[in-house]
Structure formats: C-alpha cells, structure tokens
Amino acid sequence: MVGVLAGLLMAASASAQDRVIVMASTTSTEQSGLFAHLLPLFKRATGIDVRVVAVGTGQALDTGRRGDADVVFVHDTAAEEKFVAEGFALKRMPVMYNDFVLVGPSADPARTQGNDIAAALGKVAAAGAVFISRADKSGTHAAELRLWQATGIDVARAKPAGYRECGCGMGPALNMGSSLAAYVLTDRGTWLSFKNRGDLTVLVEGDKRLFNQYGVMVVNPAKHPHVKQALAQTFADWVVSAAGQEAIAGYKIGGQQLFFPNADR
Amino acid sequence: MSSVLKAVRLPGAGRSVDTGDLPSAPLIRLERASVRFGRVQALDEVCLTLCRGDRLALVGANGSGKTTLLRLLHGLITCDGQREMIAPAALGRAPVTAMLFQHPFLLSLSVRWNVLLGLWLHGAPRALRAERCAGALQRVGLDTLAARPARSLSGGQQQRLALARAWALQPDILLLDEPTANLDPSAKREVERLVLALADEGVTVVMSTHNLGQAKRLATRVAYLEAGRLVVDAPVDRFFNDALPREAALFLKGELPWK
Amino acid sequence: MHSIADSLLLAAQLISRADADLWRIVGLSLRVSSTACAIGALVGLCLGAWLAVAEFPGRGAAVWLVNSLLALPSVVVGLIVYLLLSRSGPLGEWGILFTPSAMVIAQSVLVVPLIAALSRRLVLDGLRDGGDQLRSLGAGPFLSALLMLVHERFGVLTVLLTAFGRAVSEVGAVMIVGGNIDGFTRVMTTAIALETSKGDLPLALALGLVLLGVVGLVNLVVVAMQGRTSLEREVYV
Numbered sequence: 001m002v003g004v005l006a007g008l009l010m011a012a013s014a015s016a017q018d019r020v021i022v023m024a025s026t027t028s029t030e031q032s033g034l035f036a037h038l039l040p041l042f043k044r045a046t047g048i049d050v051r052v053v054a055v056g057t058g059q060a061l062d063t064g065r066r067g068d069a070d071v072v073f074v075h076d077t078a079a080e081e082k083f084v085a086e087g088f089a090l091k092r093m094p095v096m097y098n099d100f101v102l103v104g105p106s107a108d109p110a111r112t113q114g115n116d117i118a119a120a121l122g123k124v125a126a127a128g129a130v131f132i133s134r135a136d137k138s139g140t141h142a143a144e145l146r147l148w149q150a151t152g153i154d155v156a157r158a159k160p161a162g163y164r165e166c167g168c169g170m171g172p173a174l175n176m177g178s179s180l181a182a183y184v185l186t187d188r189g190t191w192l193s194f195k196n197r198g199d200l201t202v203l204v205e206g207d208k209r210l211f212n213q214y215g216v217m218v219v220n221p222a223k224h225p226h227v228k229q230a231l232a233q234t235f236a237d238w239v240v241s242a243a244g245q246e247a248i249a250g251y252k253i254g255g256q257q258l259f260f261p262n263a264d265r
Numbered sequence: 266m267s268s269v270l271k272a273v274r275l276p277g278a279g280r281s282v283d284t285g286d287l288p289s290a291p292l293i294r295l296e297r298a299s300v301r302f303g304r305v306q307a308l309d310e311v312c313l314t315l316c317r318g319d320r321l322a323l324v325g326a327n328g329s330g331k332t333t334l335l336r337l338l339h340g341l342i343t344c345d346g347q348r349e350m351i352a353p354a355a356l357g358r359a360p361v362t363a364m365l366f367q368h369p370f371l372l373s374l375s376v377r378w379n380v381l382l383g384l385w386l387h388g389a390p391r392a393l394r395a396e397r398c399a400g401a402l403q404r405v406g407l408d409t410l411a412a413r414p415a416r417s418l419s420g421g422q423q424q425r426l427a428l429a430r431a432w433a434l435q436p437d438i439l440l441l442d443e444p445t446a447n448l449d450p451s452a453k454r455e456v457e458r459l460v461l462a463l464a465d466e467g468v469t470v471v472m473s474t475h476n477l478g479q480a481k482r483l484a485t486r487v488a489y490l491e492a493g494r495l496v497v498d499a500p501v502d503r504f505f506n507d508a509l510p511r512e513a514a515l516f517l518k519g520e521l522p523w524k
Numbered sequence: 525m526h527s528i529a530d531s532l533l534l535a536a537q538l539i540s541r542a543d544a545d546l547w548r549i550v551g552l553s554l555r556v557s558s559t560a561c562a563i564g565a566l567v568g569l570c571l572g573a574w575l576a577v578a579e580f581p582g583r584g585a586a587v588w589l590v591n592s593l594l595a596l597p598s599v600v601v602g603l604i605v606y607l608l609l610s611r612s613g614p615l616g617e618w619g620i621l622f623t624p625s626a627m628v629i630a631q632s633v634l635v636v637p638l639i640a641a642l643s644r645r646l647v648l649d650g651l652r653d654g655g656d657q658l659r660s661l662g663a664g665p666f667l668s669a670l671l672m673l674v675h676e677r678f679g680v681l682t683v684l685l686t687a688f689g690r691a692v693s694e695v696g697a698v699m700i701v702g703g704n705i706d707g708f709t710r711v712m713t714t715a716i717a718l719e720t721s722k723g724d725l726p727l728a729l730a731l732g733l734v735l736l737g738v739v740g741l742v743n744l745v746v747v748a749m750q751g752r753t754s755l756e757r758e759v760y761v
Contacts, residue, residue, distance in 0.1 A: 022622055022703075027721070030706075031718075031721070031722050035706070036706070051622065051703070051705045051708055051709075052705060053622055053703035053704070053705060054703075055703075065612075066610045066611055066612040066613075067610075067611035067612055068610050068611050068612075068621050068622065168721075169721050171720070171722045171723050172720075172721050174723055175720075175721075175723055178723075190722075193722065194722065194723040195722070195723045195724045195725075196723035196724070196725055197723075224611060226619070336656070339660060341656060341659055341660065362660075363660065363661075364656075364657070364660040366656065366657055368653075369657075370653055370654035370656075370657035370658075372654075372671065372674070372675045373675050373676075373677070374674075374675075382661075382671075383661045386661045386662040386663045387661060387662045388662065430661075434661075
C-alpha cells in the first residue's frame with residue numbers, strides 16, 4: 001500500500017519536472033470559455049501546460065498567497081494591487097477588459113433600460129425590484145458594490161427592498177435571477193454562454209463604469225521558492241504580447257467579441 | 266435451599282484405557298472454583314478432578330452452569346479459586362483441549378478448509394496438515410463432501426465436521442456442549458458413535474447433555490450441577506442406581522420445580 | 525423548458541457519440557474512487573476489526589469518534605486535506621495539491637470511517653456467534669476478527685460498495701483539493717457542478733444519468749459475482 005502511495009506521489013512530482021504551471025483564475029473567466037480557446041494556442045507556442053483552478057477572485061488570490069498557484073489571473077484591480085503591495089507578486093500587468101451588463105426581466109418593471117448603470121441601479125432600489133447579488137467577494141461582486149456606491153446607496157448598511165445575497169457564483173446567480181425574474185449584474189462572457197435565460201434580457205450596457213479590467217501576476221518566488229517562475233513569466237509575457245493579445249481578441253461567441261485586449265505597450 | 270454437599274468421587278470411577286500410563290492420571294483439577302458474571306453466580310465453589318480416560322457427563326437444568334464449567338475446563342474463562350492443568354508424565358506437555366458447541370460454528374468456506382483452518386490456528390506442522398485433514402474427514406465420513414461449502418451441510422453433517430475439526434487437532438481432552446441437542450435420532454446416533462470412537466483412542470471426554478439416556482450410554486462418570494454447584498459426582502452406574510440427593514433425584518424424574 | 529426525458533436522450537447521445545472528453549472524465553472518476561476505496565478498505569477493515577476486539581481505556585471514545593465521522597461532510601474533508609497539502613501547509617512539499625493523488629487521499633479519508641464503523645459491526649455480530657469457537661481453536665482476538673471478515677465477506681463487499689458509492693458521488697472534497705482542472709482533475713461530479721453553475725441543466729442532468737449508469741454497471745458486475753457463488757451455496761439435504 002505504501003508502494004502504491006509512493007508511486008502516486010512520484011507520478012505527481014515527476015510531472016513537476018514537465019512544463020506545467022498552475023494558474024488561479026475566476027469561475028466567470030473559465031466559464032466564458034476563454035481558456036479553452038487561449039491555452040491551446042499558448043501550449044502550441046511554448047509547449048507549456050497551464051492547469052486552471054477556477055474559483056472566486058478572493059479564493060484565487062488566496063491560492064496565490066498560499067503558494068498553491070504559480071500565476072494569478074483575476075479582475076479586481078484594487079485587490080490585485082494589494083496583493084502586490086503585500087509582496088506576493090512583484091508586478092501586476094493589465095491584460096484585457098470585458099464588460100458587465102445588467103440583465104433583468106424583459107418587461108423591465110423598474111424601467112432601467114439604457115446605458116447609465118448608476119441611474120438604473122437607483123431605479124431598481126426605488127422600485128424595490130428583486131436584485132440578485134453574488135455576495136461572494138468575487139471581482140463581479142466588488143464591481144457591483146462599487147456601482148452601488150456610485151449611485152449613493154450603501155448596501156452594507158441599508159439594503160434595498162428587493163436585494164438578495166446568494167453567496168454564489170455567476171451561473172447560480174443567473175439561475176436564480178431567471179427563476180425569480182430578477183435583475184442581475186453579470187459579465188458579458190458568462191451571459192453569452194448561459195443557457196438558462198428564461199425571460200432575462202440585457203437591459204443596461206455600454207457604460208464605461210461597467211468595464212471590468214483583468215490583470216496577470218506571477219507569484220513572487222521570494223515568498224514561495226517552489227513557484228515555477230520562468231514558466232509562469234513566459235505565460236504572463238505571452239498574454240500581453242502581440243500574439244497573446246490577438247488571440248484574446250479572436251475569441252468570439254456568436255460572432256461577438258468578449259474580451260478587449262489592453263495591455264501596456 | 267439444600268445444604269452444600271461436597272461432591273463425592275467414588276473409587277473405581279472411569280473405565281481406564283490402557284495407554285501405558287497410570288489409569289487415572291489427573292489432567293485438570295478444579296479447587297473451589299467460582300465464576301461470577303455480573304450478579305449471577307455461574308459456578309459456586311466447584312471441586313472437580315478430570316482424569317485421563319474419563320468419559321464425564323454433565324447433567325443439570327438449563328442455567329445450572331454446565332456450559333460455564335466446560336468453558337472453565339477449556340480455559341476460555343477464569344475463575345476465583347484454583348484451576349490447575351497437569352501435564353501427565355506420559356505426555357510430557359500440557360494436555361491439548363478441543364471443544365464442540367451446541368451450534369457448530371463453521372466458517373463460510375469449504376468443509377476441507379474449515380478443518381485446515383483449525384489445524385493452522387492450532388499450529389500443526391505444515392507438512393502434516395493435509396494428511397491430518399483428510400484422515401479426520403474420512404473418520405467422520407465427510408471425505409466425499411470435502412469441497413462442499415460447510416454451511417450447506419445438514420445439522421448432523423455439520424456437527425460431524427466440527428468433530429473432524431477437533432479430531433484433526435489430536436486433542437487429549439474433548440469438551441462437548443450438548444452436541445446432539447438439535448439433531449434427529451440418526452444423526453444423534455452417528456455423533457455418539459464418533460464420540461465413543463474418539464474415547465476409545467484415548468481421548469478424555471467431557472460432555473454436557475439433557476439426554477439422560479445419552480449419559481447412560483456414553484459416560485463412565487456423571488456429574489449433576491444445580492445453580493452452579495456440583496452436587497453429585499459419581500460413576501455412571503452408581504449415579505443412576507444409588508440413592509441421590511433430593512434435587513438430583515427430582516431432576517432425574519423430571520420433576521424439578523421451576524425456580 | 526427541458527424535461528428529464530430530454531436529458532435521457534442527451535445522455536444516450538453522449539454515450540453513443542463516445543465523446544473522448546466524457547470518457548476521460550468517467551475514467552478519472554472510477555480510478556480515483558476505486559483507488560480511494562482500496563486504500564480505505566485496507567485501513568478501514570483493519571481499524572474496524574481492531575476496534576471490535578481491542579481493549580484499552582478510551583475505546584468507547586474511539587468508537588464514538590469513528591461513528592461520528594461517518595457524517596463528516598465531504599466539503600469539510602476536502603478543506604482539511606487542502607490545508608494539509610497546500611504549499612503553506614505541513615505536507616506542502618509533496619506538491620500534490622490539485623492533482624488526482626490529492627483527490628485519492630481526500631476520498632480515502634472520507635471512506636475510512638464508513639468502512640471501519642460498518643466492518644466493526646460485522647465483526648462484532650460474527651464474534652457473538654463464533655468467537656468462542658475460534659478462541660477454542662487457538663485464534664487470538666485480532667486474528668478472530670480478521671477471520672470473521674473473511675467469513676462475512678459478502679457483508680464486507682456490501683460495505684465496500686457503499687464506500688465506493690459515497691466516494692464516486694461526492695463533490696465537495698474533490699472540488700477543493702482537485703481544483704476541477706479541465707482535462708486533469710475534472711471528474712463526473714465536478715463536471716456536473718460546473719454545468720449546473722453554467723446554467724446548462726440538461727447537460728448536467730445527462731452527465732448525472734451517465735454517472736448513475738456507470739455505478740449501476742459496477743453494481744451489476746458485483747451482483748453477478750455474488751450470484752455465481754450463491755448458486756454453490758444451495759442447501760444439499
């Protein structure tokens with residue numbers, strides 16, 4: 001029995017010598033299908049396998065802090081900068097952005113339709129319409145809270161009448177919104193691949209405040225010496241290079257581009 | 266409550282078997298042995314000496330301590346008082362004991378494997394195991410069924426298998442706890458015949474039974490137990506013919522009042 | 525609005541298409557859970573046998589602990605194993621977090637209490653019938669306990685099947701320690717969870733039906749094995 005276990009362990013560590021890295025990212029990014037498109041291109045270019053562990057943004061950053069990932073790829077600029085300040089990464093590089101949209105019942109009882117998200121949220125609160133919040137410390141949740149602040153509403157202190165916190169991922173939140181005919185703030189990527197829409201439809205989009213910035217960070221080997229820095233840096237460099245940026249722009253669902261590359265030149 | 270009678274062991278008890286040894290070499294001696302389970306006094310100051318060649322029958326009502334006495338003789342339980350195992354000079358080692366229970370416990374393996382397992386547990390030398398197993402099975406007439414699952418045998422066959430398993434160990438003492446209580450008459454006769462055959466080979470037999478006819482047929486010595494006390498211990502003919510203490514007499518007549 | 529019938533159809537299509545991804549996921553589920561059950565059987569059966577016969581102060585507490593761990597939620601097991609195997613944890617050097625090895629370990633931890641508690645019961649029941657006889661033949665307590673497991677091997681098989689069912693159907697532990705990595709640590713249950721959260725409910729249900737079918741097939745094989753042997757057990761008068 002010890003032999004079996006040792007064999008399993010050896011197999012695991014043998015793969016440590018292979019060109020493999022672990023990337024902590026978010027469920028919304030994975031579910032958008034971007035990685036299924038991007039990573040094979042990266043592998044073909046460099047021969048490196050990227051294993052994606054997709055969890056919430058908070059958990060992804062935590063995975064990086066614990067040293068269980070080599071590279072972190074999330075969309076919460078404030079949290080990422082904090083990560084760098086704490087010394088867990090040397091640098092943060094912007095990669096791309098996608099946008100959030102507000103979806104809701106096609107009848108739109110709160111009259112939110114348009115391209116002003118702050119006004120829309122204000123109307124949702126005023127009408128007491130049901131709004132599903134992810135409430136899971138994810139990048140989407142952080143963005144949602146910032147937008148409520150822009151409206152002047154402090155949801156932590158005074159929740160609007162229809163505000164519901166599910167503590168769940170984007171998909172389950174949309175499932176809930178679909179069955180309750182509620183308003184949900186979602187990223188476009190998840191929305192485009194979401195199959196259980198029911199009566200939900202996009203009501204607010206295009207507001208600059210709805211843009212969702214992604215950043216990539218290599219975990220600092222000073223904190224975690226086992227991190228495969230060279231391989232991870234190769235990934236980070238590729239994703240902001242012309243080839244990577246082009247690959248990102250090339251990802252479309254139903255002819256629609258999801259992610260807009262904006263790495264520093 | 267009747268007074269405690271010291272068990273009387275009359276001379277001439279036990280037809281001795283010619284083993285080239287003293288006819289009545291003691292094997293196990295119990296001196297004022299008592300066993301208590303919680304609040305129940307299972308055995309009460311029993312004094313008994315088991316001698317080589319004895320065919321001792323234990324009789325008594327249910328709960329009188331027959332099973333406990335058998336288990337004590339085997340060494341499965343301990344007692345207050347003294348239990349002494351004596352190594353007879355001819356043997357040169359402590360006597361080997363084997364036991365049969367009322368419901369034979371057979372493992373869900375083949376007939377043959379049950380006997381082999383017994384030999385293995387006992388520590389019999391590997392080279393001899395197959396031979397002793399085959400010999401024992403033949404002796405009890407189960408050699409043709411050696412490959413059958415033991416649990417598919419009839420009640421009588423299972424008890425014969427238990428006997429074979431015990432026989433293969435070449436015991437000096439064989440203890441049997443109501444071995445034929447659940448068997449039909451022909452199976453009963455078969456088991457009795459085998460027990461006598463074992464005894465003829467020199468094995469000392471202690472058997473508890475409800476069946477007084479069986480005691481008469483098989484035993485050289487009969488002990489009557491009541492409420493954990495050994496009340497009578499006599500050669501078989503004396504037990505059934507001479508005057509007995511009141512409770513023992515009532516038991517024989519089947520008139521012992523329900524306690 | 526989809527129906528269960530739609531999912532049944534989808535499940536049949538998935539199987540007949542012999543989708544390579546699907547079979548890789550099914551294969552990993554079976555490999556991880558059966559390895560975990562094998563390890564769990566080794567540890568759990570010995571533990572159960574030992575607990576049935578050992579006498580030491582605190583045995584009652586040990587038995588209580590094992591029985592309570594039966595109800596350990598899989599996600600809690602996952603969390604504990606994750607903290608152990610994380611690079612920041614005591615066993616970080618092994619470097620096996622987010623690999624199938626970690627999943628095997630987590631599921632082994634999950635099934636050991638189950639196997640131990642149930643096999644202990646089997647041994648106790650068996651010893652009630654035959655403990656004296658085995659002792660009489662010369663078996664020590666632990667050997668008697670092991671012999672009882674051999675004696676009750678069909679009961680043991682049922683216990684192991686129960687453990688396998690528990691392992692192959694759990695999602696909490698493998699999700700946390702495996703990371704649900706596409707093409708590497710994704711198993712049936714985490715795939716179902718993923719499709720559910722993506723809102724693709726027909727596919728999720730279809731995968732669930734495939735999982736059910738696979739487990740049913742395993743059970744069928746075991747029943748067939750049992751049936752063959754039980755024919756030999758007919759009573760001959």
